[in-house]
Amino acid sequence: MYFIRILIVLLFIVLNFNHAQASFTVCNQMLDITNIAIGQTDAEGVETKGWWVIAPNRCADIIEGDLTNQFIYIYAIDVKGQTILEGHNQFCVGLKKFYISGIKDCHIRGYSTGLFHEIDTGKAHDWTLFLKDSN
Secondary structure, eight states, X not given: OHHHHHHHHHHHHHHHHTXXXXXXXXXXXXXXXXXXXXXXXXXXXXXXXXXXXXXXXXXXXXXXXSOOOSEEEEEEEETTOOBSSOOOEEEEEOSSSEEEEOSSSTTTTTOEEEEEXXXXXXXXXXXXXXXXXXX
């Protein structure tokens, strides 16, 4: 009876492990804390969200569930505000936790701007980005 219980528990673990949920994950493989903001397109234009704080050698699910956009934009800075990923797409960012719709008149609306790096997921359902010192 004890053996059957252990077998059932192991089977349950294996089945749940294989059904991991899709997501956009960022793994910080650097020596410093990383602050992450993302941008995505929606029906009304571009929306940006932040901040996720990722400790060294840790990962964070930034978007949970299947990815619906081929392109995700990421703004990554260290604790000193230094850019980690070079980008060419200027979007609005907030100083504290934020959700911003639109990319026009950022400063007039009380926001800063950041140059977001474009990630082409190739229409994948999930994606993991590894941040390294060489990025």
